[in-house]
Amino acid sequence: MxxxxxxxxxxxxxxxxxxxxxxxxxxxxxxxxxxxxxxxxxxxxxxxxxxxxxxxxxxxxxxxxxxxxxxxxxxxxxxxxxxxxxxxxxxxxxxxxxxxxxxxxxxxxxxxxxxxxxxxxxxxxxxxxSGVSSVPALSSSATDALSKGMTSIELVESAITPGNRAPRGQSVIRSILSQTGQPLKVWKAGAWRHVTGWGAIRSITLTVPGIPPLKNRWLSPIGAPDLTLLPSRYDAASVQFSAGLELKLMH
Structure with a gap:
């Protein structure tokens, strides 16, 4: 073999x-x-x-x-x-x-x-x-599990926000920079719309039982296979993907 x-x-x-x-x-x-x-x-x-x-x-x-x-x-x-x-x-x-x-x-x-x-x-x-990575492989697996029994899905949302010690490869940085400021097609409220890649910043707090919360992590929209593959897979009204870095200056 x-x-x-x-x-x-x-x-x-x-x-x-x-x-x-x-x-x-x-x-x-x-x-x-x-x-x-x-x-x-x-x-x-x-x-x-x-x-x-x-x-x-x-x-x-x-x-x-x-x-x-x-x-x-x-x-x-x-x-x-x-x-x-x-x-x-x-x-x-x-x-x-x-x-x-x-x-x-x-x-x-x-x-x-x-x-x-x-x-x-x-x-x-x-x-x-293709896409045997965090997205869409893991994100769709999580969505499969979480959506069992649902009759309709309004929003599939996922985000990646690594700690500053996590290594970042050159190809990932090139991918992000190539999309910064560029129009990004997203499925929102049942229609295709455009947002600005790595544009609008929002802040989230991540909470996991038994672990101190990760507060005020910045996120911005960025391209991912989820944005084009998941709307039809789950018949979702909206699909959103964002990413962010731990340090605001790095973001």
Whole structure:
């Protein structure tokens, strides 16, 4: 059985955690890949794995992937907003090689458009899944659980507000900055409307039983797959997603 997993961006903030977790049990051959062979080698010296340099813009991407012969490809690189005119080249390379594909996309258009490969994936007998991350994977799972028994849903709202010690990868920062001040399409009161990305600031207090409340965390609207995928999935009147940083100056 092929247990080889290719993780693109495998030494980054999120990809690195996934790589390290998969390597702990010695069950998988993990290829830690990215544009920097030096960073991949440094990661593998600490955690194990097979370092590899790969550029998803390379003309011979499919041939490179075929030579690695992975059973599963995970794209943890991003930012998916910048994948250009051929956004699904990694997924298609996996299709050509018979590999399953997952990505951590936080881009609404990218995650919605992955459905264009569904017919080919079914024909090949492989799985293609986009957005295997906090949103929409975890947020939709939570919504599934919380909405059981409801006859109608007025609002699906989620937010991410990491502590200042939480690492932030370069692709996440690039994603946020690329949307700042730009029109953001949201589903509100049964119609598509536009708000300003990282614009309007609101303050919330997070409360969890047994833990001191997190007071006055700032949030702003930002793009996420939830905004386009969840309105139809839950027939919700409104869907909202926001993010914020712990320190107001950083926000």
């Amino acid at each position: 092929n247990s080889r997993i290719l993780i693109i961006g495998g030494y980054g903030v999120f990809g690195g955690r996934l790589s390290a977790a998969l390597l702990q049990g010695n069950e998988y051959d993990v290829i830690v890949a990215g544009r920097s062979l030096q960073k991949a080698e440094a990661f593998c010296e600490r955690h194990g794995g097979i370092p590899y340099t790969i550029d998803i813009d390379a003309i011979d991407l499919t041939e490179q992937v075929r030579g690695l012969a992975p059973a599963v490809i995970v794209d943890a690189a991003g930012p998916w907003q910048d994948y250009g005119k051929d956004p699904y080249r990694v997924a298609r390379a996996g299709l050509a090689c018979g590999a399953h594909y997952l990505d951590l996309s936080d881009d609404a258009a990218f995650s919605e458009g992955i459905a264009s490969l569904d017919t080919d994936a079914r024909t090949k007998g492989v799985v293609i899944i």
